Amino acid sequence: MQSVTKGFEAVEDSIKIDLPRNPRNHRQLDHSQYIGLGFDAWAIQSIYVIKALLQGGNFSVATLIGYSVNGLRFFLRFVGGSSVESPPATPNGLTKRHLERYVSWLKLKYPNGSTAKNYYTSFKSLVFVLADYGFVEIDTDDLFPPNPFPNNAQSTKDADPLTMGEMQRLLGALKSDLVAIHKGTFLGNGAEAMAVMLLITAARSGINTTPLLEMTRDALKPHPFVPNLRLITTNKRRGKGAQSKTIRQTNLLDKYSAIPLDGVAVLNKALEISKPLVALASEEIYSYVWLYRSGQRGGANNIVTLTAGALYVSIKSICERHALQDDLGDRLHVTLSRLRKTMESRLWKLSGGDILEVSSVMGHTPGVADNHYLKINDEIKTEGATFVGEAFPDKLRGIHVTPTPPGGCKDSLYGGWAPKDGVNHCSEFIHCLGCPSYAIVGTLEDLYRLFSYQQFLHAEVEYFLTDEWEAWRKRQLDYINLINEFTSRKFDAALVERAKSKAESTPHLFWAKKIEFMKKKMGGGS
Structure with missing residues (x-):
């Protein structure tokens, strides 16, 4: 394909994409905002490849949004300023020197944390796709500077796992909320009720945030060998695709004080509560587990499902309502990432440190587990x-x-x-x-x-x-x-x-x- 705009008709509607439902809540990608700035080829060719990947179905919508929102947008800000001489008007005009200058620009603009690296990584992925479709003709091995963000992990602080004391306090609060939900006396809104059950499921299964939020109503399957276990099947788009988690099965008892913090029982309760809402939900979300009535002014009867943003607000409300504190006496900060890392740390202890066993259970490669999740904190060292x-x-x-x-x-x-x-x-x-x-x-x-x-x-x-x-x-x-x-x-x-x-x-x-x-x-x- 030619790497210039000749032959492309820059019709406004052709460089917009309506997006399906996604965790980032973006409804549309609109590249018409970049037309007329001197980089039309970037806008048109990028939207072309993103649309092709979206139709192919092998990339998550959130990933493709990142190509545009994090990748292209910030690169065009860079070339549109006075930071680089002879900026590349087309993707095929991109050089290694341009990318080296872009890395320097990002480091100056975003000196702390991993923001600069994330923007660069999204743009790099976009360039690879443009090359796959023939819009970048230079060998990409010669294009990208080697290791432009060395020691990035040292400057980026990951969230630590919860300590056992913090985990016990959190689960105690969630259990009391679960009892109230079961009795019908829960004081929180619909989002918080679903967040309580989602957090317990996360603590029991270790599933990543997006697959957990997008869990479908048929995700729970019988275990093929063990009667008192069930499998939760979710979709993780990167790496291994579908994942199965084994969780323990017990009955959800009517004795409120005896309700176990059990993945299957809690998930069944979420399905039971949201079942009447399925018929009222839109086609996009009716198959999801975490449905609830919106409760917002003017839309109280709208059926919605938990998103990352709604989950964040709900978790914060849960922690504030129970006055949960960390071991230093500060407000407890809970995320699904911290729950996952807590579970991995516990698995590390139970497995005697066998990294292969832990990574197999958690559903990723040993290298990923070692680099990103397993933190041997003081509690484990002294235990x-x-x-x-x-x-x-x-x-x-x-x-x-x-x-x-x-x-x-x-x-x-x-x-x-x-x-x-x-x-x-x-x-x-x-x-x-x-x-x-x-x-x-x-x-x-x-x-x-x-x-x-x-x-x-x-x-x-x-x-x-x-x-x-x-x-x-x-x-x-x-x-x-x-x-x-x-x-x-x-x-x-x-x-x-x-x-x-x-x-x-x-x-x-x-x-x-x-x-x-x-x-x-x-x-x-x-």
Whole structure:
């Protein structure tokens, strides 16, 4: 295709796009505002490729809006000023020098945070698409400056995960609101009621914001193997496409104080409340979960669905109504991103730090998890410093202990990490040593299980040898030493030695499989 405007008829309607419903609430892209400024080719060719991508359906509407609103708009501000000599009148006139000057201009205009990088990244993506459609003929490998925003992550502060105390206070507030919603005594508006249930679902599933807001009413599916689990299916456009999350199923009880903070029960409640609104909602949103009556003056009966903006306002109202505070006594700031990172941090602890296991559960690659989500905060670092288990070296003392892979448990139904639903036993075995319900009876078999777990810790230390895992390796070595110190102090030396030798030669099957997996990975196996 020619890279000039000849052959294009700049009819105003042809450079506008009406957009379908999207999380950014943009109804139209209008490039007619850029006509007559000397850069008509940029306006026309950009709207052409954006329209083609929109019709193709492989890009989210929000991403395409970013190409125009964040990418093209700010680049045209740059070339339309006096910041560059001989600005490129067409996309095909773009040079590496132009882009270097643009990077410098963005850094001067937006020196803090990631704004400059985001605008540049949107424009860069647009240029790639223009090249795909023949409007940029130069090799893009020679066009873009290498790493124009080095150390950007250091200057951009990500939201930290909530601490366990902050999470408990938030979930306590959400539970009281859920009880009120179930009783019909909730004082908030429709948006806040849906926000309460969406937050609980987010805390249980870890789904990203846009897929969660766009969750459809048929998203909940039976688990193919486990009767008490359900799958939530959502659409994540980047990367892997559709995602499935496994969440625990319990019944939504009529006893208001016993309503569990359970993903399936809460999601079913949201579907129940919004069901009468489906027939009244527009075609764009009737299939969504989070429907409610607008409540705005003049449109009280309009049916709308939660957007990112409405969710932000509702979360703020919820936190203010409950006077929620962070650990420093300031107002608690809650976002879905922080909830997701909190869930990942907890998964990190439960998995013993296996980045592959965490990233698999959360639905993204190990690299993404490592770079963007997993923060080893002080709470996690210090949590493993104390060995909390109880020893019963002489007899059971009338207390029933359930055998577990690392030893035993005093209460596998209602213990520290158990589901506490009276049906499902705890399976968070990697976290046993930090749980007050953990118990060691003092038999050969019991100690054999504990030392088998110690062999697993040794294998993990060898598995993660790079420098960034140094603090984590120290925590694992502390556990190893604590096990040695604890058992030598509490139990007969000969018994301990027999159990340790047995674990070293043939570890308990539960831990042996995990050790085998890590050794296979270290050897380059799949």
